Amino acid sequence: MVSMDMNDLDNKEYYKIKVRDFNLEEVLTCGQCFNFMELDKDFFQVIAKGKVLRIRQEEDSLIFYDTTKDEYERIWKDYFDLARDYGEIKSAIIKTSPELENVIREHSGIRILNQDFFETLISFIISQNKQIPQIKQVVRNLSEMYGTKVSDSVYLFPTVKELSENATDEGIRECKAGFRAPYILDAINKVAAGDVDEEALKHASTEEAKESLLSIKGVGEKVANCVLLFGLGRRESFPVDVWMKRIMENMYFHKDTPKEVIMDFAKEKFGDYAGYAQQYLFIYAKENKTL
DNA sequence: TCCCAGGTAGATC
């Protein structure tokens, strides 16, 4: 927690909206993004889209500080997926999978963010074999070493250009990325060279986009699916990590089951809603101490 | 000291 001078906030411009099916704390802490900090209860600093946002939830209101209506419409409405009707999504999942009704009701404010493609790619390459607090630390280290400084101790996540011009294996290792350093460099190089092209991926089929992502060293099936889901809006993607494997085995298979089998099952069962279902299941797994 | 973490590449069979 970092204490805030509330008078500092009162003097500045803010934009306030009503929301439903939205819980800021859960949206940020459910494991889909790593570049945020809790300032106070229901009050966060989020670094995304080349901006530093301070945002607070008060019951069914979201307050975006230092934000104009225009900026909200251009950036944050999409980032927080606020144009989408999650009531409909939740009903659809419960209808085909009533066993998820409880976890969905208990976490009814979850949303899938629409994050920056490149940051999502680098972040989930870092995520392999790391715990969430450590992933956040490496993201912060990379930002401080290579990103643009916004204010005291606040740095944006570095752009493709900043990283391709300045990043080295040694530098990335200094950020505590460890054995992932060459993976991160390969991702930077392929994106900078246009071998992996965000615009092309956005227009490609999900399978084609995945194939392109898999050409990057250090990107396998799980990381590719996370990038598709969180960074390219492919809501049918279903990343299977250790937690998902545990909860899916516990709920549906009752025995050790290969990830490929789990993915096929999820695709069949959840269809276009697989990505949302995955996020509810992931939370369910994380809070289930018996797994 | 050992084991695990939002995995993956490379070796080996």
Added chain:
DNA sequence: GATCTACATGGG
């Protein structure tokens, strides 16, 4: 193909 292991780093 299907398994086995090394890979940095930090925490329980």
